Amino acid sequence: MSDKPKCTLCNYQQVSEKEPKLVIDANHHTDTIYSDCPNCGEFLISTSNWSLINEHKKKESIFSTLSGLARELTDTGSRLDLELTDLNDVLVNPLIPHSPTEKLNKMLLWFHRNTQFFG
Numbered sequence: 180m181s182d183k184p185k186c187t188l189c190n191y192q193q194v195s196e197k198e199p200k201l202v203i204d205a206n207h208h209t210d211t212i213y214s215d216c217p218n219c220g221e222f223l224i225s226t227s228n229w230s231l232i233n234e235h236k237k238k239e240s241i242f243s244t245l246s247g248l249a250r251e252l253t254d255t256g257s258r259l260d261l262e263l264t265d266l267n268d269v270l271v272n273p274l275i276p277h278s279p280t281e282k283l284n285k286m287l288l289w290f291h292r293n294t295q296f297f298g
């Protein structure tokens with residue numbers, strides 16, 4: 180078992196120096212964790228919100244939803260802030276896709292942002 184930190188949303192763990200770097204900065208004064216994850220991007224999360232999600236019966240689904248939201252916000256120049264924001268307010272963010280069509284549109288937009296020749 181490695182004692183290297185894992186991303187609080189997607190469980191990414193940098194094992195070797197060749198892999199993308201995970202940055203975690205815990206601020207014990209504000210009880211907040213700042214992360215810059217190769218999968219999720221940048222986000223802030225309070226330990227109380229993290230505990231709230233961890234105790235939720237749909238925690239896996241919520242963690243993956245928040246990971247995707249953090250990635251999209253990072254890619255568009257913003258940042259997911261779960262420091263002081265109520266978790267339920269974040270989970271109704273209009274950027275979160277619900278239908279297959281919405282998910283497909285997200286994928287197409289991702290390709291548009293990340294390729295030079297798409298569309």
Ligand SMILES: [Zn+2]
Nearest residue numbers: 186189216219
């Ligand atoms: Zn992550």
